[in-house]
Amino acid sequence: MARYKKRERQELLLEKVSTDPFLTDEKLSEVFEVSIQTIRLDRLELNIPELRERIKHVAREETEKIRSLSLQEVIGEIIDIELNDHALSLFIVEDGHVFQKNKITRGHYLFAQANSLCVAVIDEPLALTKSADIEFTRASKLGDKVISKAVVEKMDGHRAIITVTSRVEQRLVFKGRFEMYYTDETDEGEKYG
Amino acid sequence: MARYKKRERQELLLEKVSTDPFLTDEKLSEVFEVSIQTIRLDRLELNIPELRERIKHVAREETEKIRSLSLQEVIGEIIDIELNDHALSLFIVEDGHVFQKNKITRGHYLFAQANSLCVAVIDEPLALTKSADIEFTRASKLGDKVISKAVVEKMDGHRAIITVTSRVEQRLVFKGRFEMYYTDETDEGEKYG
DNA sequence: CTGATGTTAGTACCAACTACTAAATGAGGT
DNA sequence: ACCTCATTTAGTAGTTGGTACTAACATCAG
Incomplete structure (x- = not known):
């Protein structure tokens, strides 16, 4: 040496x-x-x-x-929100979010962005996801800036329908239809998760 | 003083x-x-x-x-796996995974467990989630041990259908039907995410 | 061979300690 | 009021991993 x-x-x-x-x-x-x-x-x-x-x-x-x-309430940063109507968030894909082999974003991070955006857009003390239909339309990759948009389609009683679309430079990478359960009682939670 | x-x-x-x-x-x-x-x-x-x-x-x-x-490949620990057939994983709900108010697990962690289990069960270099229908049937909470089971229903060409059920002490908290895209080419990835 | 650049040596000083000895101050109990 | 034991404070020497500075080598290129 x-x-x-x-x-x-x-x-x-x-x-x-x-x-x-x-x-x-x-x-x-x-x-x-x-x-x-x-x-x-x-x-x-x-x-x-x-x-x-x-x-x-x-x-x-x-x-x-x-x-x-790990302790954040929302995956991604909320950049615009109108409660019970719509919300936008930005999520920048970092090293921990991708498959090491090919640098493609793991699906559950895109889901997490959409899911937490749905929770955030509902103006009630308790909002839980009840079900969802989702689709990953394109691969997003390390470094991508994913803009997610949630639109509240319907709210009745304790149930909300929200559609979410996530894009990287205008191109759709994810879309989903979320059914949310919500209530004004803070400590319910024996129903959905 | x-x-x-x-x-x-x-x-x-x-x-x-x-x-x-x-x-x-x-x-x-x-x-x-x-x-x-x-x-x-x-x-x-x-x-x-x-x-x-x-x-x-x-x-x-x-x-x-x-x-x-943040950097782990799989959310939860795989406890049993038969490639291209089925897999089981355990995920213990910790403080960072729940809503602070009511200690209910955030949906996207349950999704992440299921999603990463689906990726793991497929014995191919590249496996991506294409779409999913999911349902949260009960709330799970801080400290819960969530056992997730993925069963491969069908595999043809580049497409697999997997059903996942997640339970806490035998009680169903989550179920989902995942459609996966897979290929043996390591560096594809311009299709799904 | 000379000069510039790079490397080493050595000193004084600092923060935030440990480990120790010794003195001052309580707070009770009788 | 006096004695006593626990508690608190003071002070010294030594440690680690440094900064900041000065001065002495070493190396190499022109």
Whole structure:
């Protein structure tokens, strides 16, 4: 392992640090077979913060991601809404949403966007999906911006019919017809899921 | 704000630190109006690690959570599978999967379990959901163990029909009929999503 | 050979600690 | 009021993983 020249080492350093932020300067100096000072100069030039700052950063970032990925009320970001009438949301397909092999979006994320949009558009304390007919008309892929539109067709008593269409650059990727159950009693829930 | 007595202070300390792990001993000593040494004695007695260790811990823990919640290939754990015939999976409803208000499972997680089971049961390089008719028959809740069963009804050419039923303690919570598109060409994907 | 670029050494200093000793302050109990 | 034990505070030395700075090498190209 002949030592790298500056340029090369710095590129590898960036990569190393971003894949494993838990490396001290000392460890890095061993990996690259240079002195600690060299590593520090490199970090200075590349604006890589010190170990503790890096860790703090991932800790904060990840806690936020957790909230936005798993605890969020809605998959996708709502960009327009008229309660009990219609709603629009944007969902950007990221790495975790696709099949690794071919980068095609997993169907259930498109469904999740549509489903949570239906829940959101209904202006009642409790709204649950009762049934749905759905169709995936085209494959969407990593990086796509999926715009989903929900239109409330009918509301009577405790039942709403909503049609959803999702498009990437005007082209339909998903459509569905959702039957929702809703009520103003907050703690029902022994009926549907 | 009269200062607390030891017992009380230590309980509050545990709570404080777990809700916000980014607090230094100095900040904590200000909050509780005691000296830094007192805080350190408390941490010693309660086995609370120092700031840096706490941060390191959340940073590592959270990165794992991310992977298990968002990047997993299958929602739920496959417990039995006979390719092109049938498959069973178990999905335990956790905090991130339910509505906070009433702890009812969001529909799209049940759909995700069924959908990913359908993808898994088909023994071909590429399998995509083309359409589905689904029904949520009962509400499932936080802590429920949902067993999903997929049965391949028919396979011809590039099309498979799969019926899925999901139950919590024998009681049906979800059922669906999935139409899947599949092919042995790895990089198709311009058809469905 | 000289100069620029790159690398290493070394010092002083910092935050946020641990580990330890020792002194001051309570709060009761009799 | 006095003694006592628990609690709190103070202070010192040492650690990790750094920053910031100065100064001394090393390497190579023209």
